[in-house]
Amino acid sequence: MDRLDKISAVALIVLLTWALGLIFSYQGSAPRRVPGGRRALARVARNPDLTRKIKTIKNLLAADNPRRALKLTDLLQKDYPYEGEVYILKGEVMLHLQRPIAAMRQYRQAVDLNPDFLDKNTPLFRGEQIKNTVAEAQALIEKEVKAGKAGAAGDKKVLYYMLRKIAGGCG
Numbered sequence: 001m002d003r004l005d006k007i008s009a010v011a012l013i014v015l016l017t018w019a020l021g022l023i024f025s026y027q028g029s030a031p032r033r034v035p036g037g038r039r040a041l042a043r044v045a046r047n048p049d050l051t052r053k054i055k056t057i058k059n060l061l062a063a064d065n066p067r068r069a070l071k072l073t074d075l076l077q078k079d080y081p082y083e084g085e086v087y088i089l090k091g092e093v094m095l096h097l098q099r100p101i102a103a104m105r106q107y108r109q110a111v112d113l114n115p116d117f118l119d120k121n122t123p124l125f126r127g128e129q130i131k132n133t134v135a136e137a138q139a140l141i142e143k144e145v146k147a148g149k150a151g152a153a154g155d156k157k158v159l160y161y162m163l164r165k166i167a168g169g170c171g
Contacts, residue, residue, distance in 0.1 A: 050080055057089055066096035084114030088126060095133060101155055104137040108158055111165055118165060127166065134162045 001009075053076055060069040073090040080086050087110035094103035107117075107130045116122040117130065141159050144152035 047080075050076070050083065050085075054085060054089060057093070061092060061096055064096075066093050069093045070097070082113060084110040084117060087113065088117060091133065100133055100136040101140055103133050104162060105155075105158055107133060108162055111162075118168075130162070131166050134159065134166060138163075
């Protein structure tokens with residue numbers, strides 16, 4: 001055993017001792033869980049002003065006033081362009097106005113901003129609502145394509161995109 005072999009053996013013993021020390025020092029230290037899990041995180045993350053405005057819009061929809069709700073959702077989209085819940089809400093307004101293709105476009109924006117809307121394991125899940133809207137829009141888009149309506153090809157691309165997202169998200 002020459003000098004290089006002795007140095008290698010000592011280095012190997014030091015590394016093994018260090019690795020075992022790391023393994024045993026981390027054993028038993030589980031990550032801390034937040035009470036409420038993801039739901040608590042979802043509640044904490046939302047702006048209280050946004051929550052109040054969303055509640056106002058939902059009340060307008062319940063009172064069958066979708067035109068006023070549409071104006072408010074447009075304002076919300078300008079103020080909160082990266083909040084997926086606003087796009088979901090505008091999609092609901094579009095459904096009240098009997099415009100499922102426009103609702104599908106809004107849902108696409110929402111899903112692009114927050115894919116949790118299609119994840120069954122989150123409190124934000126809206127997969128069934130989105131799936132039903134896309135199915136309704138699909139029938140209308142197919143009629144528009146057959147009629148040769150301008151813009152139908154773009155809507156068809158959005159439709160196929162949403163069908164792929166739904167297939168991957170909420171089975």
